[in-house]
Amino acid sequence: MSKKTREIIGIILLGVVLTVIIIGRNNVVNAYEDVKLAEAKVQTMLQRRSDLIPNLVTTVKAYADHEETVFTEIAESRAKLANSINNSSMSEMAEADAELSQALGKLLVLVESYPELKASEQFTNLQYEIAGSENRINIARIAYNEAVMRYNKYIKTAPGILYAKLFEYEEMRYFEADPRSVSVPVVNFD
Amino acid sequence: MKRTFRSWISGLLLALVMSSFVCGIACAATIPEHTSNFYVNDFAGVFTDEQIKVMMDKAVKLCEEHDGAQVVITTISSLEGETVENYANQMYNKYKIGKDSMGVLVLMSVNDRKIRVEVGRTMQVYIPDSKAGKLMNTYAIPKLKQNMFAEGLMDLQDALVTEIKANLSGTIVEDGEEENEFYIPVLWIIVGLVIFLILLKLLESYIEEKERSRRYSSYGGWSGSSSSNIWYTSNSSSSSSSSNSSNNDSTIFSDDSSSFSGFDGCSDGGGASGDF
Numbered sequence: 001m002s003k004k005t006r007e008i009i010g011i012i013l014l015g016v017v018l019t020v021i022i023i024g025r026n027n028v029v030n031a032y033e034d035v036k037l038a039e040a041k042v043q044t045m046l047q048r049r050s051d052l053i054p055n056l057v058t059t060v061k062a063y064a065d066h067e068e069t070v071f072t073e074i075a076e077s078r079a080k081l082a083n084s085i086n087n088s089s090m091s092e093m094a095e096a097d098a099e100l101s102q103a104l105g106k107l108l109v110l111v112e113s114y115p116e117l118k119a120s121e122q123f124t125n126l127q128y129e130i131a132g133s134e135n136r137i138n139i140a141r142i143a144y145n146e147a148v149m150r151y152n153k154y155i156k157t158a159p160g161i162l163y164a165k166l167f168e169y170e171e172m173r174y175f176e177a178d179p180r181s182v183s184v185p186v187v188n189f190d
Numbered sequence: 191m192k193r194t195f196r197s198w199i200s201g202l203l204l205a206l207v208m209s210s211f212v213c214g215i216a217c218a219a220t221i222p223e224h225t226s227n228f229y230v231n232d233f234a235g236v237f238t239d240e241q242i243k244v245m246m247d248k249a250v251k252l253c254e255e256h257d258g259a260q261v262v263i264t265t266i267s268s269l270e271g272e273t274v275e276n277y278a279n280q281m282y283n284k285y286k287i288g289k290d291s292m293g294v295l296v297l298m299s300v301n302d303r304k305i306r307v308e309v310g311r312t313m314q315v316y317i318p319d320s321k322a323g324k325l326m327n328t329y330a331i332p333k334l335k336q337n338m339f340a341e342g343l344m345d346l347q348d349a350l351v352t353e354i355k356a357n358l359s360g361t362i363v364e365d366g367e368e369e370n371e372f373y374i375p376v377l378w379i380i381v382g383l384v385i386f387l388i389l390l391k392l393l394e395s396y397i398e399e400k401e402r403s404r405r406y407s408s409y410g411g412w413s414g415s416s417s418s419n420i421w422y423t424s425n426s427s428s429s430s431s432s433s434n435s436s437n438n439d440s441t442i443f444s445d446d447s448s449s450f451s452g453f454d455g456c457s458d459g460g461g462a463s464g465d466f
Binding site for chain 1: 275276279318319320322323324377378381384385388391392395458459460461462463
C-alpha cells in the first residue's frame, strides 16, 4: 500500500467518524428539542386554564360568596402553578396542576347546590372553556410524554447512548399526573 | 486489500445511515382511514344515501367558498376503550382537516353514547369551546338522546356550517401559522463538500493509477466504476420513501369521480364533548 493510499484512507476514515458524530449529535439534539417544544405547549395550556380561573371564581362568587374555603384553595393552588411555570419545573407543574384540578373539582361539586348559577349562561360557557382547557392540557401532556419516551429511548440505546454520554445529555422525566386528574370532566346537562 | 477496505467503509456507511433513520412510533387506538367522501364518514351506518348527499353538498360548498374550511362528520360504533377526546384528536390530526387548521370534526360513537366536536387550531378563533359546546348541546344532544342520530348530526352540521359562514363572510382567511423548518443544514453542506472533495481526489488518483497501470502493462486491475456505485447505493437508501396509501371505498357521493381529502390541519384538543 503506497503512502498516498494510506493518506486517502485516513482522510476518509476521519470524515466518516466526523459524520457519524455529527449525525449522532444532531439526533440527540433533535429529540431533546422535541421534548422542549412539547414542554412549552404543556406550559401554554396550563397557563391557559389558569387564566380562566379568576373569571370562574368571580362568576361563582356572584351566587355563592360565602364559600371562602374553596376559593382560598383555588387561589393557593393557582399561585403554586404560576410559580412552577416560572421555574419551568415539570414535576412541580404536574403536582400543582393536579392540586388545581382537585380544587376545581370541589368547586364544581359546590355549584350543584346553586341551581341559578348552574343555569346561568356565563357559567355554562366557562365550564366548556375549562373542560376544553383541561382536554388541551391532556393532549399536550400525551405529546410531551411521547417526546420524552422517544428521547429517553434514543439516549439509552445504541448508538444514541454514545452521543448522550459524549455530550452529557441526561434522562428526562415524564409529566406524571395525579391519577385523579387524568379523566377530563365531561359537562353534563341532565 | 483496497477492495476489502471499500466494502468495509460502504458497510459502515450503510449501517450508519440505517441506524440513524430507525425510529419507533407509538400509536394507540387504530383510527380508520377516511372514506373517499371525507366529509361524511359513516362507519356506524346511521345515514341514508340521501342524507349523506345533502351533507356532502353543504360541506363541499363551504370548503369551496371559504378557502378550505372543512366540517367533517364521522360516526363510529365503538371507541375501543379510548376516550372520546383522545380519539377525536387523533382522528382530526390523522385526517388533517381544514386548510391552515380551519376545520371542525364531529365524532359520534354510537355504543359509547358519546359525541365530540373537535375544533382545529385556527378555527378556535371563530368557534371557541363554549360555542362548540353550545351548538352541540342545542342541536345534537336532544335528538341523539332520542336515538335520532342522523337528524341530530345533520342539524349540528348545518349549525356549524352556518356559524362558520357567518364568521367568515367578507373576511379573507390569512395564511396562518406555517410549520417553521428553520433548521439550516450549513454543517451538512460543509461536510458534504468535504466528502465530495475527498471523493474527487480519490477518483482522480484512481484514474491516475489506472493510467499508470495501463502504461506499465497490467496486473489484474479493478474497475473504477465500483467506487462510485458505493455512494449511489448509500445515497439512495438514505432517502426513505414514504408511501401514501389512500384507500378508495365506494363513493356514494360522486363528484367528477374525484375523492375528497383534508389539507394540513391539526388540533390541540379544543372543542367540547358530551354524553347523550
